[in-house]
Amino acid sequence: MSIKAQMIAGAILVALILTVVSNMVGDLLVPRPKPVAVAEAPAEQAASEPAASGQAAPQQAAQAEPEPPMPALLAAAKPEEGKTVAKKCASCHTFDPGAPNRVGPNLADMVGADIAAKPGYAYSEALTAKPGNWSYENLDAFLTKPAGFAPGTKMTFAGVPAAADRAALIAYMRSLTANPPPLPR
Ligand code: HEC
CATH class of the missing domain: 1.10.760.10 (Cytochrome c-like domain)
Structure with missing residues (x-):
């Protein structure tokens, strides 16, 4: 490997390391929105599922508070x-x-x-x-x-x-x- 090739390889390596490190730092500074979206999706599904499958009873019970006699x-x-x-x-x-x-x-x-x-x-x-x-x-x-x-x-x-x-x-x-x-x- 010539010195020039070594320098190029080194530069690429440094660039790679910088990319990885800056990604990690970025993650630390700015929390990724992804986990939130992942957490929301099942909750939404869970909420709409009983209605869709006709099992709305537990949901209704939670919504319409039973009135005392x-x-x-x-x-x-x-x-x-x-x-x-x-x-x-x-x-x-x-x-x-x-x-x-x-x-x-x-x-x-x-x-x-x-x-x-x-x-x-x-x-x-x-x-x-x-x-x-x-x-x-x-x-x-x-x-x-x-x-x-x-x-x-x-x-x-x-x-x-x-x-x-x-x-x-x-x-x-x-x-x-x-x-x-x-x-x-
Ligand atoms: C838009 C006008 C209107 C409103 C508002 C209204 N009423 Fe009436 N109410 C009437 C009329 C007219 C009658 C007679 C019904 C008939 O002869 O069919 C009546 C009849 C009644 C009667 C039967 C009385 C009897 O001698 O047998 C009761 C009890 C009564 N109303 C209670 C209420 C209460 C309590 C409210 C409020 C929550 C109310 N009304 C609101 C028009 C109204």
Whole structure:
């Protein structure tokens, strides 16, 4: 090997070493994004897999928190919080005893009262045809989805989706009822 060839070989060697070393230093200074991507991929797969294979049950259980049963919610419900929820109803209903009917009937003394029985209010047939009274169960069902409980009702209101909100609302209506039935157990 001539000196010139040696120098060239040496230069190549140095270049190689520099490349390797600078790569290593670069890795030390800047963490490679690759491990993150590798770590994310299986997690994504794991998340989408149950849905894809029809085994969505564990995921659903994690998402939709099971709500406590209505009697437990009612026992813990605060009428003052129900008063806030009742703002949703105020465009159509009054709540105070003796207040007039509006678009909907006055809602005082409603818990335990016969369905569709407020004097001076023109109910729909959907509601007058309903037997029974406004038990806690019936109120809860009606307020969850009025049109589901009484198809054809003229109460054009989607419902109160959260069970705790309904419980608070019913507790508020109970506080405005002179002789309410005992809370369910
Ligand atoms: C858009 C107007 C509207 C809103 C908002 C509304 N209601 Fe009504 N509500 C009505 C009407 C109208 C009726 C009568 C329904 C019928 O005759 O079919 C009614 C009937 C009722 C009844 C039955 C009363 C009885 O004498 O049998 C209850 C209980 C009731 N509403 C509670 C509520 C509550 C609680 C809210 C709020 C979460 C609410 N409503 C929101 C219009 C409304």
